[in-house]
Amino acid sequence: MTSTLKGITLKGSAELVAEFFSFGINSILYQRGIYPPETFTRITHYDMSLQLTTDPKLKNYLTNVVSQLKEWLFECTVQKLVLVITCLETSEVLERWQFDIECDKSAKESREKSIKTIQDEIRSVIRQITATITFLPLLETPCAFDLLVYTDKDLLVPDKWEESGPNIINQSEEVRLRSFTTSIHKVNSMVAYKRTDSV
Amino acid sequence: MDLDDDTSVLSTLKSFNSFISLPEHPQRPSDHSATGSGILHNQYKRSMELLEAAEKVQSKNRYLQLDQEKKRMEMSHKRARFELERAVSDNARDLEHEVDRNQDLVGRIKKLEGRETDAAKNLCEQVEASRALRKNLDGLNKKIDERDSRLNTANQTISSMKDEIRELKQQMQNKDSTISAQTLENQELQEQLDLQRRKYQEVSQLCQSLQAAESSCSEHVIKIKELERRLAFQEEDIAIVKTVKLEVARLPDLEKELKRLRDDNAFLRESRENCSLLKEEVEGLRRKLERMEKTKEELVNMELEKERLAEKLKAWENLGQSTGLNIRSESSHTFHLLISCHSVSVRSVERSQAELRAELSQQRSRTMEEQKKREAQDALVRRLQKRILLLTKERDGMRAILESYDSELAPTEYSPQLSKRLREAEDILQKTQNHNAEMEVRVHTYTNSKPQANACARTFFSSSRQKIEDLEAERQRLEEQNNILEMRLERHNLQGDYDPVKTRVLHLKMNPTSVAKQQRQQEVDALREEVTHLRELVRSLQDGGALVHSQDESNLRKQMESSELRNQRLKEVFQRKIQEFRTVCYVLTGYQIDITTENQYRLASVYAEHMDDSLLFKKGSSGSMQLMETEFSKTLGEMVALHLHHQKSIPAFLSAVTLDLFSRQTTL
Numbered sequence: 001m002t003s004t005l006k007g008i009t010l011k012g013s014a015e016l017v018a019e020f021f022s023f024g025i026n027s028i029l030y031q032r033g034i035y036p037p038e039t040f041t042r043i044t045h046y047d048m049s050l051q052l053t054t055d056p057k058l059k060n061y062l063t064n065v066v067s068q069l070k071e072w073l074f075e076c077t078v079q080k081l082v083l084v085i086t087c088l089e090t091s092e093v094l095e096r097w098q099f100d101i102e103c104d105k106s107a108k109e110s111r112e113k114s115i116k117t118i119q120d121e122i123r124s125v126i127r128q129i130t131a132t133i134t135f136l137p138l139l140e141t142p143c144a145f146d147l148l149v150y151t152d153k154d155l156l157v158p159d160k161w162e163e164s165g166p167n168i169i170n171q172s173e174e175v176r177l178r179s180f181t182t183s184i185h186k187v188n189s190m191v192a193y194k195r196t197d198s199v
Numbered sequence: 200m201d202l203d204d205d206t207s208v209l210s211t212l213k214s215f216n217s218f219i220s221l222p223e224h225p226q227r228p229s230d231h232s233a234t235g236s237g238i239l240h241n242q243y244k245r246s247m248e249l250l251e252a253a254e255k256v257q258s259k260n261r262y263l264q265l266d267q268e269k270k271r272m273e274m275s276h277k278r279a280r281f282e283l284e285r286a287v288s289d290n291a292r293d294l295e296h297e298v299d300r301n302q303d304l305v306g307r308i309k310k311l312e313g314r315e316t317d318a319a320k321n322l323c324e325q326v327e328a329s330r331a332l333r334k335n336l337d338g339l340n341k342k343i344d345e346r347d348s349r350l351n352t353a354n355q356t357i358s359s360m361k362d363e364i365r366e367l368k369q370q371m372q373n374k375d376s377t378i379s380a381q382t383l384e385n386q387e388l389q390e391q392l393d394l395q396r397r398k399y400q401e402v403s404q405l406c407q408s409l410q411a412a413e414s415s416c417s418e419h420v421i422k423i424k425e426l427e428r429r430l431a432f433q434e435e436d437i438a439i440v441k442t443v444k445l446e447v448a449r450l451p452d453l454e455k456e457l458k459r460l461r462d463d464n465a466f467l468r469e470s471r472e473n474c475s476l477l478k479e480e481v482e483g484l485r486r487k488l489e490r491m492e493k494t495k496e497e498l499v500n501m502e503l504e505k506e507r508l509a510e511k512l513k514a515w516e517n518l519g520q521s522t523g524l525n526i527r528s529e530s531s532h533t534f535h536l537l538i539s540c541h542s543v544s545v546r547s548v549e550r551s552q553a554e555l556r557a558e559l560s561q562q563r564s565r566t567m568e569e570q571k572k573r574e575a576q577d578a579l580v581r582r583l584q585k586r587i588l589l590l591t592k593e594r595d596g597m598r599a600i601l602e603s604y605d606s607e608l609a610p611t612e613y614s615p616q617l618s619k620r621l622r623e624a625e626d627i628l629q630k631t632q633n634h635n636a637e638m639e640v641r642v643h644t645y646t647n648s649k650p651q652a653n654a655c656a657r658t659f660f661s662s663s664r665q666k667i668e669d670l671e672a673e674r675q676r677l678e679e680q681n682n683i684l685e686m687r688l689e690r691h692n693l694q695g696d697y698d699p700v701k702t703r704v705l706h707l708k709m710n711p712t713s714v715a716k717q718q719r720q721q722e723v724d725a726l727r728e729e730v731t732h733l734r735e736l737v738r739s740l741q742d743g744g745a746l747v748h749s750q751d752e753s754n755l756r757k758q759m760e761s762s763e764l765r766n767q768r769l770k771e772v773f774q775r776k777i778q779e780f781r782t783v784c785y786v787l788t789g790y791q792i793d794i795t796t797e798n799q800y801r802l803a804s805v806y807a808e809h810m811d812d813s814l815l816f817k818k819g820s821s822g823s824m825q826l827m828e829t830e831f832s833k834t835l836g837e838m839v840a841l842h843l844h845h846q847k848s849i850p851a852f853l854s855a856v857t858l859d860l861f862s863r864q865t866t867l
Binding site for chain 1: 713
């Protein structure tokens with residue numbers, strides 16, 4: 001982390017964004033009840049209390065994805081990160097949490113933005129995510145989640161990763177949420193959910 | 200004597216018998232020696248002889264007997280006489296005695312009659328007493344019956360209570376089981392409650408955060424609005440700058456015009472002031488006119504009066520001539536003075552009138568000139584308004600262009616074409632506007648100088664205007680299309696659409712969804728195998744395992760029956776024990792304790808005087824027993840006060856009650 005310097009480098013920005021994704025995904029999984037709440041433990045970060053999973057398989061998966069994502073963020077080849085929630089019985093997509101990433105590729109030198117501001121913005125985004133849960137339709141059937149990464153086409157696909165479809169929801173309602181920027185990476189959040197009357 | 204008679208009879212009998220037997224003995228051997236009919240005949244003869252002998256004997260006997268009897272009779276007669284005599288004497292004595300006794304008896308009878316009456320009275324009393332006693336008996340019997348019935352009812356109630364006890368115990372057991380189940384549920388629900396509370400807390404936190412976010416949102420919205428305003432101002436400034444730049448060329452003309460307009464304005468103001476002054480003068484003059492006209496009328500009247508007065512004067516002169524001279528000179532003097540004054544005033548009024556008329560005509564000419572100037576200024580104002588409209592349209596166009604330039608964030612396929620079109624349209628617009636301005640100037644000069652060339656200029660003007668309008672319409676259409684397409688793009692972006700040429704979607708091969716699907720599939724397969732396996736088992740059981748099935752059923756039934764029997768035995772044992780215990784309690788403590796309702800206990804003493812006498816105790820929430828009011832307890836007020844209130848001991852109270860009742864019973 002860029003602790004002593006006030007400026008944010010590309011590497012530091014990539015780490016901040018990856019850290020945000022890690023906590024954000026954990027809190028979405030906790031809030032939507034994809035995993036039982038007793039498998040989560042409370043920790044404090046960004047000056048607020050967040051839930052972090054203790055399930056070892058899930059932890060392992062998340063660390064794999066987030067570490068790869070950090071690399072891609074550093075290379076500025078990632079465009080979106082999507083958390084897809086599918087119903088296990090019918091195999092249809094019920095929710096889609098999409099995070100658009102805009103990278104300023106011309107950031108060679110460090111930018112002036114205080115980490116506190118970035119953390120405040122991240123905190124407001126996470127708070128808004130938890131607030132949007134209130135109007136999302138209940139997930140009554142057992143669900144599983146998946147993380148999709150939209151990258152540039154000419155990128156080399158690492159092993160253990162494979163290409164997949166976009167898993168777009170049929171007849172969805174979309175809501176655009178807050179965004180935050182580290183002055184090098186800008187992250188826009190949005191959520192799309194399946195309309196309940198069409199279920 | 201009788202005995203002798205008897206003995207003689209006996210002796211005769213004995214002799215007869217001996218006689219009978221003797222002939223028998225010798226007869227027997229004769230029977231043995233003699234044979235055949237001779238025997239029989241002999242026998243018959245002997246028998247006849249015997250019979251005759253017997254008869255003789257008998258007759259002798261009878262004779263003897265009779266003799267004896269006679270003797271006896273005589274003896275008896277004698278005796279009887281003796282006896283009779285004795286009896287007579289005795290009877291006489293007896294009579295005497297009897298008489299004495301009779302007297303005694305009479306006395307006694309009297310006494311006895313007295314006693315009899317007493318006895319009768321006693322009898323009556325006793326009859327009455329007996330009736331009363333019978334009544335009492337009846338009453339007692341009734342009471343006994345009632346008590347019996349009560350006993351029966353009590354027994355029934357006891358049995359019913361016992362049934363109830365049994366049922367209650369069953370219910371208790373059931374309730375215990377339900378309680379245990381419900382405690383489990385309760386625990387689960389409490390856990391859920393905790394979860395919900397946590398969630399609620401989190402939700403409340405979220406609400407607070409939401410509120411904070413909302414407040415910050417509103418602040419941001421305000422800031423955004425301010426920024427938008429500033430942006431608008433800036434855009435306006437930009438537009439203004441551009442227009443200013445465009446208008447730099449026009450500046451000198453405008454300045455000239457300005458100067459002219461200012462001069463005209465000053466002149467008009469002066470003329471306005473003059474106008475106002477002139478108006479005031481006109482008004483004053485009008486008033487003067489009116490006054491003059493009034494004075495004219497007065498003049499006329501005055502002249503009429505003058506004529507009248509002249510006539511009068513003449514008359515007076517005539518009169519004066521006829522009468523004297525003094526009056527004439529003074530009145531004519533004054534009259535002449537008046538006339539001269541009136542004529543002077545009339546002349547002055549006429550002069551002023553003429554002056555006013557001249558001034559009026561001058562003022563009218565001036566107002567005409569001013570009206571013409573005003574019309575010219577109105578025409579100028581209209582022209583200036585038209586120019587303002589055109590300028591505002593230019594500014595709107597520039598603003599729209601700026602907005603479209605600002606709102607384009609990402610390069611897409613559609614916008615370059617639109618932007619190109621937009622630029623072309625703007626260029627055309629600018630050209631037409633310049634052309635329009637030039638045309639207007641030309642029109643202005645044409646209208647000022649040559650009104651004949653207006654027609655072609657106007658057609659050109661109108662054609663250019665139409666072009667401008669068409670271009671504007673097309674531009675708006677294009678803008679709307681652009682907005683719609685941008686919205687669609689945004690929507691697709693939100694939904695997750697991507698350009699396959701530039702983007703690729705990746706995910707880990709071992710991701711939770713695929714893992715969960717595999718697990719689910721495995722579970723489904725396992726369940727299907729189990730189902731098929733179970734179906735085979737069921738089929739096999741149905742086909743071949745009928746006996747096993749029934750055996751299992753019979754085993755289960757036997758188990759059920761044995762358990763039911765056990766239950767029943769337990770119930771019986773329990774009942775017996777309870778009854779035993781209760782009877783023992785009753786016997787030992789002297790109180791029968793019944794549970795009437797929840798936490799209420801009724802105690803009935805062994806020595807209770809009435810069936811209804813009972814004490815009611817209620818168990819309070821804290822576990823302490825409290826005595827309730829009954830009729831019986833009201834009679835025990837002292838004991839209640841002493842043992843319960845003062846000593847605060849229920850056993851002491853109960854034992855005091857039993858002792859009291861026992862003492863009462865034994866005294867009765």
